[in-house]
Amino acid sequence: MNTATKLGAYVVGLAAVFGGAAGIGTAAGPVGKADEGGHGSHGGHGGTTAGPVLPGGLQVSQDGFTLHPRTTDVRPGVPTDFRFTIDGPDGKPVTRFTPLHGKRLHLIIARRDLSGFQHLHPTEIGGGVWEVAVVLPKAGAYRFFTDVRPEGAKEALTLGVDVAAAGDYRPVPLPRPEQVAKVDGYEVKLAGALTPGKASELTLSVSKDGRPVTDLEPYLEAYGHLVALRQGDLAYLHVHPDGEPGDGRTEPGPDVTFYAEVPSSGVYRLYLDFQHGGKVRTAEFTVTAGPSATVPDQGEGAGGHGEHTH
Numbered sequence: 001m002n003t004a005t006k007l008g009a010y011v012v013g014l015a016a017v018f019g020g021a022a023g024i025g026t027a028a029g030p031v032g033k034a035d036e037g038g039h040g041s042h043g044g045h046g047g048t049t050a051g052p053v054l055p056g057g058l059q060v061s062q063d064g065f066t067l068h069p070r071t072t073d074v075r076p077g078v079p080t081d082f083r084f085t086i087d088g089p090d091g092k093p094v095t096r097f098t099p100l101h102g103k104r105l106h107l108i109i110a111r112r113d114l115s116g117f118q119h120l121h122p123t124e125i126g127g128g129v130w131e132v133a134v135v136l137p138k139a140g141a142y143r144f145f146t147d148v149r150p151e152g153a154k155e156a157l158t159l160g161v162d163v164a165a166a167g168d169y170r171p172v173p174l175p176r177p178e179q180v181a182k183v184d185g186y187e188v189k190l191a192g193a194l195t196p197g198k199a200s201e202l203t204l205s206v207s208k209d210g211r212p213v214t215d216l217e218p219y220l221e222a223y224g225h226l227v228a229l230r231q232g233d234l235a236y237l238h239v240h241p242d243g244e245p246g247d248g249r250t251e252p253g254p255d256v257t258f259y260a261e262v263p264s265s266g267v268y269r270l271y272l273d274f275q276h277g278g279k280v281r282t283a284e285f286t287v288t289a290g291p292s293a294t295v296p297d298q299g300e301g302a303g304g305h306g307e308h309t310h
């Protein structure tokens with residue numbers, strides 16, 4: 001596939017993902033890798049109604065499906081078995097889901113200040129009740145996102161709800177934009193720029209001790225998972241790499257390439273999950289999209305959040 005075709009396919013796929021045009025999602029079937037992948041097609045789809053479509057993660061209820069927390073008391077720093085359901089149009093918990101990237105449900109957590117990112121896989125304990133051991137390290141409002149494709153839904157959904165860890169909330173300033181993120185002895189370099197409304201190529205290169213990592217391990221059927229959250233409202237994008245393990249053309253590092261389409265200019269926090277040596281780590285970046293984006297210089301370097309709870 002030449003680059004233009006490949007890009008074209010991704011543009012169509014991503015238009016479906018982020019709902020740039022209502023209706024493209026169904027038309028994109030044959031090329032819609034995102035459709036097939038499911039976990040890639042998170043985003044606000046407005047179903048059959050035309051008109052503007054929201055990015056994913058902004059709604060607690062979409063297309064008749066609702067993210068319903070069953071645990072309400074979460075204290076900062078205290079391990080909690082957090083329970084929730086995805087309620088269907090009939091108001092009852094959904095028990096059947098189509099797996100997305102090897103899991104029936106993905107739970108992403110970030111505090112409202114974009115710190116404390118977690119990517120977890122809850123267990124269904126029966127009757128459509130999901131449970132996961134969580135620690136919300138500090139006080140504040142946390143956004144819980146579920147990536148799911150419930151039976152009866154036309155496509156994968158990202159539902160979002162706020163969960164409070166009561167206490168004295170001290171927001172952490174967003175680290176300023178940097179091209180390099182360090183995590184756990186690894187260095188991840190980001191190349192590329194985010195252009196609003198366009199599938200933008202981002203390449204993330206992983207190295208350790210100054211040497212490129214060429215044996216990244218597949219994690220949830222990919223060499224990397226990229227989540228982007230928009231500062232201000234935590235609009236959510238989940239992007240999968242161009243190419244996947246075992247497709248005969250994708251190398252296991254050091255470079256992982258993504259085509260990400262952000263819905264607007266603004267400031268985004270990017271979280272790259274990658275696996276090496278049997279462990280999943282998250283590299284975080286602050287990125288501005290569009291000409292008008294500015295980030296106040298808060299005098300704090302990248303990695304200021306420093307809370308990875310994998």
Ligand SMILES: [Cu+2]
Nearest residue numbers: 103106107119
């Ligand atoms: Cu997941």
